[in-house]
Amino acid sequence: MASLDRAARTYVAGHNGLVGGAVLRHLRSEGFTDLVTRTSRELDLRDREAVDRFFDSERPAVVVLAAARVGGILANSTRPAEFLSDNLRIQVNVLDAAARVGVERLLFLGSSCIYPKYAEQPIREDALLTGALEPTNDAYAIAKIAGVLHVQALRRQYGLPYVSAMPTNLYGPGDNFDPVGSHVLPGLMRRFSEAARDGAPSVVVWGSGTPRREFLHVDDLARACLHLLEHYDAPEPVNVGVGTDVSIAELARLVADVVGYQGAIEFDRSKPDGTPRKLLDVSRLHALGWEARIPLREGIEETYRWFRASLAEGAARGIPTPA
Numbered sequence: 194m195a196s197l198d199r200a201a202r203t204y205v206a207g208h209n210g211l212v213g214g215a216v217l218r219h220l221r222s223e224g225f226t227d228l229v230t231r232t233s234r235e236l237d238l239r240d241r242e243a244v245d246r247f248f249d250s251e252r253p254a255v256v257v258l259a260a261a262r263v264g265g266i267l268a269n270s271t272r273p274a275e276f277l278s279d280n281l282r283i284q285v286n287v288l289d290a291a292a293r294v295g296v297e298r299l300l301f302l303g304s305s306c307i308y309p310k311y312a313e314q315p316i317r318e319d320a321l322l323t324g325a326l327e328p329t330n331d332a333y334a335i336a337k338i339a340g341v342l343h344v345q346a347l348r349r350q351y352g353l354p355y356v357s358a359m360p361t362n363l364y365g366p367g368d369n370f371d372p373v374g375s376h377v378l379p380g381l382m383r384r385f386s387e388a389a390r391d392g393a394p395s396v397v398v399w400g401s402g403t404p405r406r407e408f409l410h411v412d413d414l415a416r417a418c419l420h421l422l423e424h425y426d427a428p429e430p431v432n433v434g435v436g437t438d439v440s441i442a443e444l445a446r447l448v449a450d451v452v453g454y455q456g457a458i459e460f461d462r463s464k465p466d467g468t469p470r471k472l473l474d475v476s477r478l479h480a481l482g483w484e485a486r487i488p489l490r491e492g493i494e495e496t497y498r499w500f501r502a503s504l505a506e507g508a509a510r511g512i513p514t515p516a
Protein backbone atom coordinates (compact mmCIF):
# COMPACT_ATOMS: atom_id res chain seq x y z
CA MET A 194 0.00 0.00 0.00
CA ALA A 195 1.16 3.51 -0.79
CA SER A 196 1.31 6.20 1.90
CA LEU A 197 -1.64 8.51 1.99
CA ASP A 198 -1.34 11.88 0.29
CA ARG A 199 -1.15 14.43 3.14
CA ALA A 200 -3.22 16.82 1.01
CA ALA A 201 -6.04 14.28 0.49
CA ARG A 202 -9.37 15.46 1.84
CA THR A 203 -9.86 13.33 4.96
CA TYR A 204 -13.11 13.07 6.92
CA VAL A 205 -12.80 12.03 10.56
CA ALA A 206 -16.33 11.03 11.60
CA GLY A 207 -16.77 11.43 15.38
CA HIS A 208 -13.89 13.88 15.90
CA ASN A 209 -15.29 15.11 19.23
CA GLY A 210 -15.07 11.64 20.72
CA LEU A 211 -12.25 9.75 22.42
CA VAL A 212 -11.06 8.00 19.25
CA GLY A 213 -11.95 10.60 16.62
CA GLY A 214 -10.22 13.33 18.67
CA ALA A 215 -7.02 11.30 18.91
CA VAL A 216 -7.14 10.41 15.21
CA LEU A 217 -7.57 14.07 14.31
CA ARG A 218 -4.60 15.10 16.50
CA HIS A 219 -2.45 12.37 14.98
CA LEU A 220 -3.36 13.19 11.38
CA ARG A 221 -2.60 16.87 12.03
CA SER A 222 0.76 15.97 13.56
CA GLU A 223 1.50 13.78 10.52
CA GLY A 224 0.93 16.72 8.17
CA PHE A 225 -2.61 16.16 6.89
CA THR A 226 -3.84 19.54 5.66
CA ASP A 227 -7.41 19.00 4.44
CA LEU A 228 -9.27 17.53 7.41
CA VAL A 229 -13.07 17.61 7.39
CA THR A 230 -15.15 17.29 10.57
CA ARG A 231 -18.78 17.63 11.65
CA THR A 232 -20.33 17.37 15.11
CA SER A 233 -23.47 15.26 15.46
CA ARG A 234 -25.44 18.50 15.76
CA GLU A 235 -24.12 19.68 12.41
CA LEU A 236 -24.54 16.30 10.74
CA ASP A 237 -26.59 13.49 12.29
CA LEU A 238 -25.08 10.44 10.62
CA ARG A 239 -28.31 8.51 11.26
CA ASP A 240 -29.99 10.80 8.70
CA ARG A 241 -29.38 9.19 5.31
CA GLU A 242 -30.32 12.19 3.17
CA ALA A 243 -28.09 14.51 5.22
CA VAL A 244 -25.20 12.05 4.92
CA ASP A 245 -25.68 11.81 1.15
CA ARG A 246 -25.71 15.60 0.82
CA PHE A 247 -22.56 15.87 2.94
CA PHE A 248 -20.62 13.32 0.87
CA ASP A 249 -21.85 14.89 -2.41
CA SER A 250 -20.61 18.32 -1.36
CA GLU A 251 -17.42 17.47 0.55
CA ARG A 252 -16.19 14.53 -1.57
CA PRO A 253 -13.62 13.18 0.92
CA ALA A 254 -10.91 10.89 -0.46
CA VAL A 255 -10.24 9.22 2.92
CA VAL A 256 -12.66 8.43 5.77
CA VAL A 257 -12.05 7.28 9.34
CA LEU A 258 -15.39 6.13 10.75
CA ALA A 259 -15.06 6.77 14.50
CA ALA A 260 -18.62 8.02 15.03
CA ALA A 261 -20.81 5.59 16.94
CA ARG A 262 -23.16 5.20 19.88
CA VAL A 263 -20.62 4.08 22.51
CA GLY A 264 -20.83 3.27 26.21
CA GLY A 265 -19.76 1.00 29.02
CA ILE A 266 -21.33 -2.22 30.22
CA LEU A 267 -24.32 -0.59 31.96
CA ALA A 268 -25.21 1.73 29.07
CA ASN A 269 -24.98 -1.16 26.62
CA SER A 270 -27.08 -3.53 28.69
CA THR A 271 -29.84 -1.03 29.53
CA ARG A 272 -30.17 0.72 26.11
CA PRO A 273 -29.65 -2.08 23.55
CA ALA A 274 -32.21 -0.69 21.08
CA GLU A 275 -30.26 2.59 20.73
CA PHE A 276 -26.92 0.82 20.43
CA LEU A 277 -28.25 -1.46 17.68
CA SER A 278 -30.28 1.06 15.72
CA ASP A 279 -27.95 4.08 15.90
CA ASN A 280 -24.84 2.12 15.01
CA LEU A 281 -26.47 0.26 12.13
CA ARG A 282 -27.79 3.49 10.66
CA ILE A 283 -24.54 5.45 11.08
CA GLN A 284 -22.49 2.68 9.44
CA VAL A 285 -24.86 1.92 6.58
CA ASN A 286 -25.26 5.59 5.70
CA VAL A 287 -21.54 6.37 5.79
CA LEU A 288 -20.38 3.18 4.04
CA ASP A 289 -22.99 3.45 1.28
CA ALA A 290 -22.25 7.13 0.67
CA ALA A 291 -18.49 6.55 0.69
CA ALA A 292 -18.79 3.80 -1.91
CA ARG A 293 -21.19 5.87 -4.03
CA VAL A 294 -18.99 8.98 -4.26
CA GLY A 295 -15.79 6.97 -4.64
CA VAL A 296 -14.00 7.46 -1.31
CA GLU A 297 -10.58 5.91 -1.96
CA ARG A 298 -9.62 4.63 1.51
CA LEU A 299 -11.83 4.01 4.54
CA LEU A 300 -11.20 2.62 8.01
CA PHE A 301 -14.14 1.22 9.97
CA LEU A 302 -13.78 0.89 13.75
CA GLY A 303 -15.33 -2.15 15.35
CA SER A 304 -14.64 -3.40 18.86
CA SER A 305 -13.27 -6.47 20.64
CA CYS A 306 -16.81 -7.16 21.92
CA ILE A 307 -17.73 -8.57 18.48
CA TYR A 308 -15.98 -11.82 19.43
CA PRO A 309 -17.73 -14.71 21.21
CA LYS A 310 -18.04 -14.43 25.00
CA TYR A 311 -15.93 -17.55 25.55
CA ALA A 312 -13.49 -17.14 22.66
CA GLU A 313 -10.12 -18.81 23.10
CA GLN A 314 -7.59 -16.33 24.58
CA PRO A 315 -5.82 -14.40 23.22
CA ILE A 316 -8.59 -13.80 20.69
CA ARG A 317 -7.62 -14.18 17.05
CA GLU A 318 -9.47 -12.40 14.25
CA ASP A 319 -10.80 -15.72 12.93
CA ALA A 320 -12.79 -16.26 16.17
CA LEU A 321 -15.44 -13.96 14.68
CA LEU A 322 -18.85 -15.67 14.39
CA THR A 323 -17.68 -18.89 16.04
CA GLY A 324 -19.80 -18.68 19.21
CA ALA A 325 -22.47 -16.89 21.24
CA LEU A 326 -21.96 -13.22 22.19
CA GLU A 327 -21.77 -11.64 25.65
CA PRO A 328 -25.40 -10.67 26.46
CA THR A 329 -24.53 -7.28 28.06
CA ASN A 330 -23.41 -5.95 24.67
CA ASP A 331 -24.86 -8.28 22.05
CA ALA A 332 -26.94 -5.55 20.36
CA TYR A 333 -23.89 -3.32 19.92
CA ALA A 334 -21.77 -6.29 18.84
CA ILE A 335 -24.28 -7.37 16.18
CA ALA A 336 -24.27 -3.83 14.74
CA LYS A 337 -20.46 -3.81 14.68
CA ILE A 338 -20.35 -7.29 13.09
CA ALA A 339 -22.70 -5.96 10.38
CA GLY A 340 -20.18 -3.13 9.83
CA VAL A 341 -17.31 -5.59 9.36
CA LEU A 342 -19.38 -7.58 6.87
CA HIS A 343 -20.47 -4.39 5.09
CA VAL A 344 -16.81 -3.44 4.57
CA GLN A 345 -16.08 -6.95 3.27
CA ALA A 346 -19.11 -6.80 0.95
CA LEU A 347 -18.01 -3.45 -0.52
CA ARG A 348 -14.57 -4.92 -1.15
CA ARG A 349 -16.03 -8.04 -2.81
CA GLN A 350 -18.67 -6.35 -4.93
CA TYR A 351 -16.90 -3.11 -5.89
CA GLY A 352 -13.21 -3.82 -5.24
CA LEU A 353 -12.94 -0.95 -2.74
CA PRO A 354 -9.85 -1.06 -0.49
CA TYR A 355 -11.76 -0.42 2.76
CA VAL A 356 -10.59 -2.04 6.00
CA SER A 357 -11.75 -2.71 9.59
CA ALA A 358 -9.87 -2.38 12.89
CA MET A 359 -10.98 -4.11 16.12
CA PRO A 360 -9.64 -2.14 19.08
CA THR A 361 -9.55 -3.50 22.58
CA ASN A 362 -10.86 -1.38 25.53
CA LEU A 363 -9.56 2.17 25.10
CA TYR A 364 -8.84 5.10 27.42
CA GLY A 365 -7.16 8.47 27.32
CA PRO A 366 -7.72 12.22 27.03
CA GLY A 367 -11.20 13.08 25.74
CA ASP A 368 -12.89 10.05 27.31
CA ASN A 369 -16.42 10.10 28.69
CA PHE A 370 -16.47 10.35 32.52
CA ASP A 371 -20.21 9.89 33.04
CA PRO A 372 -20.64 7.88 36.27
CA VAL A 373 -23.21 5.50 34.77
CA GLY A 374 -22.62 5.49 31.00
CA SER A 375 -18.81 5.41 30.84
CA HIS A 376 -16.33 2.55 30.49
CA VAL A 377 -14.53 1.20 33.53
CA LEU A 378 -11.31 3.22 33.42
CA PRO A 379 -12.81 6.73 33.22
CA GLY A 380 -15.61 5.61 35.57
CA LEU A 381 -13.12 4.54 38.24
CA MET A 382 -10.85 7.54 37.68
CA ARG A 383 -13.74 9.85 38.43
CA ARG A 384 -14.98 7.84 41.43
CA PHE A 385 -11.56 7.46 43.05
CA SER A 386 -10.69 11.06 42.40
CA GLU A 387 -13.92 12.28 44.04
CA ALA A 388 -13.37 9.87 46.96
CA ALA A 389 -9.80 11.17 47.46
CA ARG A 390 -11.08 14.76 47.38
CA ASP A 391 -13.91 14.01 49.86
CA GLY A 392 -11.89 11.69 52.14
CA ALA A 393 -14.43 8.86 51.56
CA PRO A 394 -13.65 5.67 53.57
CA SER A 395 -14.47 3.31 50.65
CA VAL A 396 -15.10 3.20 46.92
CA VAL A 397 -17.44 0.81 45.12
CA VAL A 398 -16.20 -1.04 42.02
CA TRP A 399 -18.83 -2.82 39.90
CA GLY A 400 -18.89 -6.60 39.63
CA SER A 401 -16.57 -9.15 41.23
CA GLY A 402 -13.26 -7.56 40.17
CA THR A 403 -12.19 -10.84 38.50
CA PRO A 404 -12.93 -10.05 34.82
CA ARG A 405 -9.79 -9.32 32.83
CA ARG A 406 -9.48 -6.53 30.28
CA GLU A 407 -6.77 -5.15 28.01
CA PHE A 408 -6.38 -1.36 27.91
CA LEU A 409 -4.93 0.58 24.98
CA HIS A 410 -4.15 4.29 25.10
CA VAL A 411 -6.13 6.10 22.43
CA ASP A 412 -3.01 7.85 21.06
CA ASP A 413 -1.59 4.40 20.31
CA LEU A 414 -4.85 3.50 18.58
CA ALA A 415 -4.67 6.68 16.48
CA ARG A 416 -1.21 5.67 15.26
CA ALA A 417 -2.52 2.20 14.47
CA CYS A 418 -5.40 3.66 12.44
CA LEU A 419 -3.06 5.56 10.14
CA HIS A 420 -0.71 2.57 9.99
CA LEU A 421 -3.55 0.33 8.81
CA LEU A 422 -4.75 2.85 6.23
CA GLU A 423 -1.23 2.94 4.82
CA HIS A 424 -0.12 -0.68 5.22
CA TYR A 425 -3.15 -2.96 5.16
CA ASP A 426 -5.57 -3.90 2.42
CA ALA A 427 -7.44 -7.15 3.09
CA PRO A 428 -10.99 -8.13 4.12
CA GLU A 429 -10.22 -9.58 7.55
CA PRO A 430 -10.46 -7.16 10.49
CA VAL A 431 -7.23 -6.41 12.38
CA ASN A 432 -7.08 -6.53 16.19
CA VAL A 433 -5.53 -3.50 17.88
CA GLY A 434 -4.29 -4.03 21.42
CA VAL A 435 -1.28 -4.20 23.69
CA GLY A 436 -1.13 -7.99 24.16
CA THR A 437 -1.43 -8.01 27.98
CA ASP A 438 -4.39 -7.67 30.33
CA VAL A 439 -5.19 -6.92 33.99
CA SER A 440 -8.05 -7.89 36.29
CA ILE A 441 -10.57 -5.17 37.16
CA ALA A 442 -9.40 -5.43 40.81
CA GLU A 443 -5.80 -4.76 39.67
CA LEU A 444 -6.96 -1.87 37.51
CA ALA A 445 -8.90 -0.40 40.46
CA ARG A 446 -5.79 -0.52 42.68
CA LEU A 447 -3.71 1.09 39.94
CA VAL A 448 -6.18 3.93 39.38
CA ALA A 449 -6.52 4.45 43.16
CA ASP A 450 -2.75 4.68 43.43
CA VAL A 451 -2.43 7.18 40.58
CA VAL A 452 -5.12 9.49 41.98
CA GLY A 453 -3.78 9.14 45.54
CA TYR A 454 -6.79 7.36 47.09
CA GLN A 455 -5.88 5.31 50.18
CA GLY A 456 -9.26 4.07 51.45
CA ALA A 457 -10.94 0.67 51.02
CA ILE A 458 -12.20 -0.85 47.76
CA GLU A 459 -15.54 -2.72 47.77
CA PHE A 460 -17.03 -4.86 45.00
CA ASP A 461 -20.72 -4.57 44.09
CA ARG A 462 -21.59 -8.05 42.80
CA SER A 463 -25.10 -6.93 41.83
CA LYS A 464 -23.51 -5.17 38.82
CA PRO A 465 -22.65 -7.25 35.72
CA ASP A 466 -19.14 -8.64 35.15
CA GLY A 467 -19.61 -9.04 31.40
CA THR A 468 -17.14 -11.14 29.44
CA PRO A 469 -14.74 -12.97 31.82
CA ARG A 470 -11.70 -12.17 29.68
CA LYS A 471 -11.06 -10.15 26.53
CA LEU A 472 -7.42 -10.24 25.45
CA LEU A 473 -6.67 -9.75 21.77
CA ASP A 474 -4.12 -11.66 19.73
CA VAL A 475 -2.23 -8.81 18.07
CA SER A 476 0.17 -10.87 15.96
CA ARG A 477 -1.43 -9.77 12.66
CA LEU A 478 -0.81 -6.11 13.52
CA HIS A 479 2.70 -6.81 14.80
CA ALA A 480 3.47 -8.56 11.50
CA LEU A 481 2.45 -5.31 9.78
CA GLY A 482 5.15 -3.47 11.76
CA TRP A 483 3.07 -1.80 14.49
CA GLU A 484 3.26 -2.07 18.28
CA ALA A 485 1.69 -0.18 21.17
CA ARG A 486 4.08 2.16 22.98
CA ILE A 487 2.32 3.66 26.01
CA PRO A 488 2.59 1.59 29.25
CA LEU A 489 -0.68 1.39 31.22
CA ARG A 490 0.49 3.24 34.34
CA GLU A 491 2.04 6.03 32.29
CA GLY A 492 -1.12 6.31 30.19
CA ILE A 493 -3.33 6.47 33.29
CA GLU A 494 -1.11 9.15 34.85
CA GLU A 495 -1.28 11.24 31.69
CA THR A 496 -5.06 10.76 31.40
CA TYR A 497 -5.45 11.81 35.04
CA ARG A 498 -3.47 15.02 34.43
CA TRP A 499 -5.76 15.72 31.45
CA PHE A 500 -8.87 14.91 33.53
CA ARG A 501 -7.87 17.34 36.29
CA ALA A 502 -7.07 20.10 33.82
CA SER A 503 -10.40 19.53 32.02
CA LEU A 504 -12.28 19.54 35.31
CA ALA A 505 -10.76 22.91 36.13
CA GLU A 506 -11.90 24.21 32.73
CA GLY A 507 -15.36 22.57 33.06
CA ALA A 508 -14.60 20.66 29.85
CA ALA A 509 -14.53 16.99 30.91
CA ARG A 510 -17.24 14.98 29.10
CA GLY A 511 -19.93 13.40 31.28
CA ILE A 512 -19.36 15.85 34.15
CA PRO A 513 -21.87 18.66 34.64
CA THR A 514 -20.31 22.12 34.29
CA PRO A 515 -20.44 23.94 37.64
CA ALA A 516 -23.18 26.62 37.70
Ligand SMILES: NC(=O)C1=CN([C@@H]2O[C@H](COP(=O)(O)OP(=O)(O)OC[C@H]3O[C@@H](n4cnc5c(N)ncnc54)[C@H](OP(=O)(O)O)[C@@H]3O)[C@@H](O)[C@H]2O)C=CC1
Nearest residue numbers: 207209210211212232233237238260261263302304362363
Ligand atom coordinates in the same frame (compact mmCIF):
# COMPACT_ATOMS: atom_id res chain seq x y z
N1 LIG B 1 -14.02 3.59 23.84
C1 LIG B 1 -13.65 2.32 23.72
O1 LIG B 1 -13.20 1.68 24.71
C2 LIG B 1 -13.74 1.63 22.40
C3 LIG B 1 -14.23 2.24 21.26
N2 LIG B 1 -14.29 1.54 20.07
C4 LIG B 1 -14.85 2.14 18.84
O2 LIG B 1 -14.26 3.36 18.52
C5 LIG B 1 -15.22 4.22 17.91
C6 LIG B 1 -15.24 5.55 18.64
O3 LIG B 1 -15.54 5.34 20.00
P1 LIG B 1 -15.26 6.46 21.11
O4 LIG B 1 -14.43 7.53 20.54
O5 LIG B 1 -14.85 5.75 22.34
O6 LIG B 1 -16.73 7.02 21.35
P2 LIG B 1 -17.17 8.47 21.86
O7 LIG B 1 -18.50 8.30 22.48
O8 LIG B 1 -16.09 9.07 22.65
O9 LIG B 1 -17.31 9.29 20.52
C7 LIG B 1 -18.25 8.94 19.55
C8 LIG B 1 -18.46 10.11 18.63
O10 LIG B 1 -19.46 9.72 17.68
C9 LIG B 1 -20.24 10.82 17.38
N3 LIG B 1 -21.61 10.42 17.10
C10 LIG B 1 -22.41 9.62 17.84
N4 LIG B 1 -23.62 9.54 17.27
C11 LIG B 1 -23.57 10.31 16.15
C12 LIG B 1 -24.52 10.63 15.16
N5 LIG B 1 -25.77 10.16 15.20
N6 LIG B 1 -24.14 11.47 14.17
C13 LIG B 1 -22.88 11.96 14.13
N7 LIG B 1 -21.94 11.68 15.03
C14 LIG B 1 -22.30 10.87 16.04
C15 LIG B 1 -20.23 11.74 18.58
O11 LIG B 1 -20.20 13.06 18.06
P3 LIG B 1 -20.59 14.39 18.92
O12 LIG B 1 -19.59 14.46 20.02
O13 LIG B 1 -20.44 15.49 17.93
O14 LIG B 1 -21.99 14.18 19.42
C16 LIG B 1 -18.96 11.36 19.33
O15 LIG B 1 -18.00 12.36 19.29
C17 LIG B 1 -16.55 3.49 17.97
O16 LIG B 1 -16.80 2.88 16.73
C18 LIG B 1 -16.33 2.43 19.02
O17 LIG B 1 -17.08 1.30 18.76
C19 LIG B 1 -13.82 0.26 19.97
C20 LIG B 1 -13.31 -0.38 21.07
C21 LIG B 1 -13.26 0.23 22.36
Ligand SMILES: C[C@H]1O[C@H](OP(=O)(O)OP(=O)(O)OC[C@H]2O[C@@H](n3cnc4c(=O)[nH]c(N)nc43)[C@H](O)[C@@H]2O)[C@@H](O)[C@@H](O)C1=O
Nearest residue numbers: 265266269304306330375376377380399400404465466467
Ligand atom coordinates in the same frame (compact mmCIF):
# COMPACT_ATOMS: atom_id res chain seq x y z
C1 LIG C 1 -15.11 -1.52 24.98
C2 LIG C 1 -16.27 -2.40 25.35
O1 LIG C 1 -16.88 -1.93 26.54
C3 LIG C 1 -18.02 -2.64 27.02
O2 LIG C 1 -17.66 -3.85 27.56
P1 LIG C 1 -16.75 -4.06 28.84
O3 LIG C 1 -15.40 -4.44 28.43
O4 LIG C 1 -17.44 -5.00 29.73
O5 LIG C 1 -16.63 -2.60 29.39
P2 LIG C 1 -16.67 -1.73 30.71
O6 LIG C 1 -15.49 -0.88 30.60
O7 LIG C 1 -17.96 -1.02 30.88
O8 LIG C 1 -16.55 -2.76 31.94
C4 LIG C 1 -15.43 -3.59 32.13
C5 LIG C 1 -15.51 -4.30 33.46
O9 LIG C 1 -15.29 -3.35 34.50
C6 LIG C 1 -16.28 -3.49 35.52
N1 LIG C 1 -16.44 -2.21 36.23
C7 LIG C 1 -16.09 -1.99 37.52
N2 LIG C 1 -16.40 -0.74 37.88
C8 LIG C 1 -16.92 -0.16 36.78
C9 LIG C 1 -17.40 1.16 36.54
O10 LIG C 1 -17.42 2.03 37.39
N3 LIG C 1 -17.85 1.43 35.28
C10 LIG C 1 -17.86 0.47 34.28
N4 LIG C 1 -18.31 0.80 33.06
N5 LIG C 1 -17.42 -0.79 34.51
C11 LIG C 1 -16.95 -1.10 35.73
C12 LIG C 1 -17.48 -3.98 34.77
O11 LIG C 1 -18.42 -4.58 35.64
C13 LIG C 1 -16.84 -4.97 33.78
O12 LIG C 1 -16.59 -6.19 34.41
C14 LIG C 1 -19.00 -3.01 25.94
O13 LIG C 1 -20.28 -2.82 26.49
C15 LIG C 1 -18.70 -2.41 24.64
O14 LIG C 1 -19.04 -1.06 24.64
C16 LIG C 1 -17.28 -2.44 24.25
O15 LIG C 1 -16.95 -2.49 23.09
